Amino acid sequence: MKKNIALSDTGFLFNPSTGDSYSTNPIGLDIIRELKDGSSPKEVLKFILGKYEVEESRIEKDLGDFIDMLKSFQLMDNNG
């Protein structure tokens, strides 16, 4: 996750390098915070499994999709 992304509790994201803003839901916010703290996608998955009532196969698919979106919005560094 790019370090300079500004994040607020309302789920509002601002990328100061591009000027784009985004909105995410509470679980999205959790994931982005974890990624920003340096967790790997695997560690994020574990964290979500511990916090939310969800099956692993489902979060695996949804998390993959979410991270793809973060990448397509260029909110993540190339190394993930």
Add this chain to the structure above:
Amino acid sequence: MVNRKKITVGVTGLNNIDSPGPGIPVIRSLKESKIYDVRIIGLSYESLEPGLYMHELVDYSYQIPLPGAGVESLLQRLSYINSVEKLDVIIPNFDAELHNFIKAEKQILDAFGIKMFLPTLEQFDARQKSVLYNFGKENGIKVPYSKMIFSAAEISKLQHEFTYPMVVKGKFYDASIAYTSDQVTSYFHKISAKWGLPVIIQQFVSGQEVNVTAIGDGNGNCIGAVPMRKLYITDKGKAWAGVATDDSELIDSAKKVIKALKWKGGNELEFIRNNDGEYFLLEINPRFPAWVYLATGCGQNHPEALVSLALGDKVKPFNEYIAGKMFVRYSYDMIVDLKEYEKISTIGEV
């Protein structure tokens, strides 16, 4: 200005951009009221409407659903806004939202006690471009001859009734001037693809564009009318600068239209004055124009009068105004904190 009546008014059309909505001019007029001490609640559709960030004029703002989302969504949102703000009056300022507000007028009054002063659906429909010519004919108001056409096959027959150039108009928006039948055909296809059928063919009248901002009490009386001649027009066809003129014939025409329609609420009448000095009515816009603040500047505060009419307060018709006052529009860059944009974007109020 003591003893002014404290009221809260919701206003839409905060898009004070290069082709501005009437919201901010309406608000400025209300803020200058000598009768009312007005708290303004902005109602916006987009998160970048400049009015959202003009806190010296707009006390607080809320996003409202786009007209396409329907009356039910609008009522739900108003229910929330009203529970916080206790609105006395709403002044809608967009053509596209008027249908829903008119349709929901009674529900908004019954459920929330919020008053509006809007044309009826019949009045709203009677000024549609497609029927304006007949309206003029019935009421002795000159309207350029016009005709609805439904297929390109009718174009070849137009030369019996029209002379070139003619104006090819869409049902709701768009107008192009055509000098040949090939141009008519080309505009017909373009406009019908965008706005559907019918397409309106109108006889072109050359001359000077003059507009009137006016307000009717719903019983046929004109409460106020101020004519303005455009001095400079932007590439979007909007007046950049204009001057209030002293023209009793034009005011009489405006009064005639308001009487014939028993118009209720504010409106803008677009006329053209041909070289012989005759006035032709081109369009009736069912809300205040963006230049309505000029009327206030000339001594006729139409938005304030509209609020009085809505509240059932006594209103004395305006009989005079100062001609020769001008308006010159300018743009102005505000500095806005990202936090504000975040608020309107995520929680829908600011």
Add this chain to the structure above:
Amino acid sequence: MSKIIYERPVITKLNTGISNKFGTRTEYTPVTDIDGVSVKSIIKEHGSPCFVISEKQLRKNIRSAQRAFKTRYPKVQFAWSYKTNYINAVCNVFHQEGIWAEVVSGFEYQKAIQNGVPGNKILFNGPDKTTEELKTAMENNSVIHLDHFDELFEVSAMAEERKQKTRVAIRVNMDTGVYPMWDRFGFNYENGQAWNCINKVMANEWLDLTGLHCHIGTYMLAVSAYSIAASKLCDLAVNIKSQWNKSIEYLDMGGGFASANSLKGSYLQGADIIPTIDEYAEAITSVILNYGFKQNELPLLILETGRAMIDDAGYLLGSVLATKRLSDGRRATIMDFGVNILFTAFWYNHKISPAQEFSHHTEDMVLYGPLCMNIDVVRESITLPLLSKGDNVVVHRVGAYNMTQWMQFIQMRPRVVMIDEKGEVHIIRERETIQTLEQLESMPKHLSSFEL
């Protein structure tokens, strides 16, 4: 510590301008039950997808339409337009409410007869009636609505040969200020064709001109068009009286009243722009009442409104098969129903509600049907909560035309159930099986076996 209820993560770019966070709230208020019966229980019992008809809503619509006309005009008769929905249970709700049958084919005619509708209470419309079907209609004393001169000549010849006074009505098309004009059915008013046909019928001793009929269009938003149509039919009726001294028994104003569905391309919601049934009633009845008929010669007013009666009494329940991303990043949701059974998705933006609770977070998405066909799109763009595989949805206002125009294509057609006024659920049309379809096929002997 108990875990938080899961909802999939979502991130959307805030496009400058419209965020419209509150715009579509009502669209995703969950609909968890229909007439008190839970959506989940219907799906569990009857499968997904499944059509549901609310008998309560249906009767309510019928009664309010009848009230709107009967309080304004002394002689009113509705006829159920079979083509709108001809599942027998649906038809019988109408017949129980005193409504006749309006049919446009021999197949629909047979259905009406089998449902027990007396022959003289069936109006036989449409351009396609075979000789055999015309004969049956004559035997049953049904009114034959003439569509073209070929039919007039055939019916005349048959009536004469049978020496039977035959009841006919004339379908009239006309300019009502609404375009395109429906001039392919019946005889034109403006060019004198209708009057010409009337004279031919009146001059024939074996034909009894019972009624005049028009059907000016569909999803009509302008009530004024009905006023114009009514005055043109009245004009013909008055002329028949003065020229032939014959009082026409009925004027049939057809149907075409809009339902609250939103047409594609319409900026405003259907529910906000359609006229009420009272406005249609006022437009039609005031013209006839004021046309100058003598009180005892006022014609019976027949209405064949279909869509406005049944659309909002029909629901389609369905489930999410999968969600995916398109190449441009848009969310796509694949449902287990498509244009094969929701035919009206071609012209309506149907309202779709989730059938379970969600947070207020939403996503713009394309809704696809299950067919392996590119045209199978239920909504090109809709904002819905964060649906996942297995979630259920309710599609609103599907009662008209879907259960008659649906296709058996790739998939078989699902069950249709009706919730009665006591909240009991009845199967009114069984789901198709492979046997249903294969019984129609036969195999030439030389094709009966192969080796692979």
